[in-house]
Each structure stands twice: as C-alpha cells, then as structure tokens.
Amino acid sequence: MTNKILHAIQSGIKGNLTVPGDKSISHRAIIFGSLSKGRTVVSNFLDGEDCLRTIHAFRAMGVTIQKEGSNVTIDSNGIDGLKEPKQPIDLGNSGTTARLLLGVLAGLPFHVTLFGDDSLTSRPMDRVVRPLRQMGAKIDGRENGKYLPISIRGGAIQSISFIPPVKSAQVKSAVLLAGLFADGNTNIIEPTTTRDHTENMLQAFGGDITIDQKTITILTNQSLKGTTIDVPGDISSAAFFLVAAAIVPDSKLTIHDVGLNHTRTGIIDVLKKMGASIEVKEERHIGGEIIGSITIESSDLNGIEIGGDLIPRMIDEIPIVALLATQANGRTVIRDAEELRYKESDRIQSVVDTLQGLGASIRATEDGMIIEGNTSLTGGVGNSYGDHRIGMMIAIASLIAEQDTQLIDPACINISYPSFFADLANVQQK
Ligand code: SPQ
Numbered sequence: 001m002t003n004k005i006l007h008a009i010q011s012g013i014k015g016n017l018t019v020p021g022d023k024s025i026s027h028r029a030i031i032f033g034s035l036s037k038g039r040t041v042v043s044n045f046l047d048g049e050d051c052l053r054t055i056h057a058f059r060a061m062g063v064t065i066q067k068e069g070s071n072v073t074i075d076s077n078g079i080d081g082l083k084e085p086k087q088p089i090d091l092g093n094s095g096t097t098a099r100l101l102l103g104v105l106a107g108l109p110f111h112v113t114l115f116g117d118d119s120l121t122s123r124p125m126d127r128v129v130r131p132l133r134q135m136g137a138k139i140d141g142r143e144n145g146k147y148l149p150i151s152i153r154g155g156a157i158q159s160i161s162f163i164p165p166v167k168s169a170q171v172k173s174a175v176l177l178a179g180l181f182a183d184g185n186t187n188i189i190e191p192t193t194t195r196d197h198t199e200n201m202l203q204a205f206g207g208d209i210t211i212d213q214k215t216i217t218i219l220t221n222q223s224l225k226g227t228t229i230d231v232p233g234d235i236s237s238a239a240f241f242l243v244a245a246a247i248v249p250d251s252k253l254t255i256h257d258v259g260l261n262h263t264r265t266g267i268i269d270v271l272k273k274m275g276a277s278i279e280v281k282e283e284r285h286i287g288g289e290i291i292g293s294i295t296i297e298s299s300d301l302n303g304i305e306i307g308g309d310l311i312p313r314m315i316d317e318i319p320i321v322a323l324l325a326t327q328a329n330g331r332t333v334i335r336d337a338e339e340l341r342y343k344e345s346d347r348i349q350s351v352v353d354t355l356q357g358l359g360a361s362i363r364a365t366e367d368g369m370i371i372e373g374n375t376s377l378t379g380g381v382g383n384s385y386g387d388h389r390i391g392m393m394i395a396i397a398s399l400i401a402e403q404d405t406q407l408i409d410p411a412c413i414n415i416s417y418p419s420f421f422a423d424l425a426n427v428q429q430k
Contacts, residue, residue: 019241043231154178167192176209183220204287267317306333
C-alpha cells in the first residue's frame with residue numbers, strides 16, 4: 001500500500017471536465033444486458049473495480065461480455081441462458097454487486113456462494129436476505145445470512161408486497177430484480193424515494209413497470225431485449241470537483257455530460273442553498289436519464305441544515321459536503337443520515353475522524369454530523385480507511401490545506417474513479 005503526498009493548490013480550479021460513467025448505471029447495464037436476449041452495447045461504462053466485479057459475476061454464469069476500455073458488449077441468451085458458476089464469486093468491495101446480484105440469484109434455480117473483501121464482509125446483507133427469503137429463496141450465510149459469505153439457491157419464487165425498512169435503492173432493486181422471476185406481480189411501496197436507475201433501465205430494455213406515487217409494480221415473466229446504453233457521467237464523481245471549485249479561490253469549472261437524474265442531484269440543491277455560484281443545464285434525455293452540464297465558480301458560502309428526503313438524493317456525497325461545510329460561514333448540521341454507518345466505512349466516524357485530523361471543527365451525532373465553518377485546514381495525515389469517497393475527500397481537502405497532506409491508502413479510489421488524480425491535475429492551472 002503506497003501512500004501519496006498531496007500539495008496545496010497555488011491558483012484556481014479552471015476549465016472543462018467530463019467525469020467517468022455513472023457507477024450505479026454501469027452495474028445495472030451489465031445486469032440487465034445479461035438478463036436480456038441478444039446483444040447489448042454499453043458506452044462510457046465505468047472502468048472501476050466495483051463495476052468489473054459485476055462483469056466477473058455474470059461471466060462466471062456463462063454470459064459473454066467483452067470490454068475494451070469503457071465500451072462493453074454483452075451477448076446473452078437471456079435468463080434461461082444463465083448457468084450455475086463452478087466457483088464462489090468474489091465481489092470485492094462492491095455493495096451494489098452483492099445486493100443486486102442476490103436479487104437476480106433469488107430467481108435462478110441453482111446454487112451460488114458469494115464473498116467479498118473485509119469491508120463488504122462487514123456490511124449488512126440481511127436487508128435484502130429477509131425479503132428474498134420471504135419470496136422463497138433459500139439463503140444461508142454467516143450469522144444466519146446477515147453477512148457475507150452467503151450461499152443462495154433460488155428458483156420458483158413468489159411475488160410479495162414490500163415496504164423497505166431502510167432508505168436504500170439497493171434493497172428496492174434486489175426485490176425488483178427478484179420480481180422478474182416471481183409467480184405474480186411484485187409491489188414495492190417506497191416511503192422515501194431513492195435513486196431510480198433500476199426502474200429506468202428496466203424500461204430501456206423493453207420491460208414493464210408501473211410507478212404510481214410511492215408504489216412500484218414489476219410484472220412477472222417479462223422478456224427483455226438487448227439494447228444500447230450510453231452511461232452518463234457520474235454526479236457522485238463530479239461532486240468532488242464541484243466542491244473543489246466552490247472552495248478554492250479564483251475557480252471556474254464546467255463539467256459536461258453529467259447525469260442529472262433528480263434522485264441524485266441533492267448535491268446541487270445543497271450547493272445552491274449554501275449560496276454557491278452554480279448553473280445547471282439539462283441538455284438531453286437518454287434511457288430515462290437526464291444529461292447536462294454544470295458550471296460552478298468559487299464564492300462565499302453559508303452553513304445550512306441538511307436532512308429528510310434530501311439525504312437519499314446525496315447519500316454518497318455527504319463526505320465531500322462535510323468538507324464543503326468546513327469552508328462555509330456558520331454551522332452546518334447533517335441529520336437523518338444513519339445509513340452512512342453501513343457504507344464502505346462507517347462514513348460518519350471516518351469523515352469526522354479524518355476532518356478533525358486535518359484541523360476541522362466537526363463532531364459526530366448518531367445520524368449525522370455538526371460542522372463549524374470557516375476553519376483553516378492544517379493538512380497532515382488523512383486515512384482513507386480503504387473507502388474511495390473518503391480518499392477523494394482528503395485529496396480535495398489537501399488543495400486548501402496549510403501544509404502537505406499524506407493520503408494513506410489512495411488505491412481504493414480505483415473502486416469508482418480510476419482517473420481521479422489525472423483529472424485533478426488537468427483542472428489545476430499550471
Ligand atoms: O456499491 P456500494 O459499495 O454500496 O457503493 C456506494 C458508494 O459510495 O459508491 C455506497 F457505499 O453507493 C451506493 C449508494 O450509497 C450505490 C447504490 C446503488 O447503485 O444502488 C445505492 C446507494 O446505496 P443504498 O444502500 O442507499 O441503496
């Protein structure tokens with residue numbers, strides 16, 4: 001594990017940037033391409049470690065998937081063509097692969113064992129195991145299926161009506177995917193809306209789904225057909241650069257071709273509410289997703305309160321929003337974000353420990369954090385805790401720190417953004 005020394009920036013963040021493809025959409029393109037008959041062609045696929053795990057899983061079940069950089073071609077015989085893998089499947093660090101794959105496997109009449117790295121092995125899987133068992137899948141695993149490794153034997157499952165007990169797109173998606181194989185229509189009543197890429201993509205593959213306010217109904221026995229998917233840039237990756245441009249003086253940056261799905265744009269709402277100088281242009285719609293550009297300039301910022309329905313729309317951006325809040329005038333309070341405790345690290349604790357170590361005034365609460373703004377960051381040592389989003393947050397913090405910052409374990413950034421440091425170098429004025 002090589003650490004990285006990061007230096008403060010001498011001038012503004014400037015220019016134009018496109019960020020790599022959306023991680024959530026890239027996973028789903030592989031999943032639906034594998035469940036569909038015929039050829040699926042994916043462009044701007046995220047070539048990050050997590051999405052490669054999803055490719056590996058479906059290859060292990062006999063799907064032909066070819067990848068050249070960010071272009072992926074999937075040739076599948078559909079659901080009936082999937083075969084029992086010979087070996088247990090290694091999911092690495094990817095929570096999305098684990099939970100969505102369990103949903104698919106619930107409907108397939110064979111045995112599979114799933115395992116992951118230390119972080120994934122500590123993340124709760126019972127949130128999907130419970131409804132999938134209710135549908136009839138046979139699942140066993142560590143601590144009665146609460147954690148990986150998990151073995152599953154699916155097939156002949158029943159439809160259910162399900163109210164997810166946690167605000168989670170992964171739980172919703174697992175049940176929706178299992179619903180494709182159920183003996184009747186499956187309903188999910190979602191009290192708080194979470195990202196809807198599964199719903200959008202199912203329709204792009206010719207599937208039938210109805211959405212009536214909070215109730216999503218997926219019809220059984222559908223035949224999905226291969227299609228073309230152009231993955232928008234990932235707003236969760238763009239968020240690091242939006243915050244960099246907001247807090248580094250004399251910055252002006254435009255990010256192009258970025259996904260602006262309203263279930264994901266909480267970061268834009270937060271920046272606007274804090275007083276950032278930001279302009280968003282929705283430019284086109286593809287496969288149910290909105291794509292456009294965001295221009296942002298550095299400006300004075302004010303602390304705000306963040307909670308409620310906004311949280312699922314920015315859940316992965318909270319680490320970088322915490323850094324943003326250290327540079328705003330006054331106090332920022334983040335609440336209703338207890339789900340952060342179940343991510344690649346406990347992101348309440350890792351954000352607070354890391355930013356305190358870099359000189360910020362921040363403390364943890366049970367379901368969020370309280371940040372006192374307008375503090376100078378000292379730099380020093382920042383540990384990513386093996387969590388890509390904490391690693392990138394530290395790299396952006398280092399731009400405005402008084403001294404150099406040593407980033408411990410930067411390699412985890414490859415999970416979602418392999419070209420992060422190259423892109424960061426490109427928007428720094430030489
Ligand atoms: O895949 P993984 O590891 O769970 O990734 C994360 C991330 O920060 O990249 C969460 F740690 O994103 C999740 C996100 O938090 C991706 C996701 C999806 O694609 O459906 C949904 C969110 O998780 P959840 O638990 O709220 O459903």
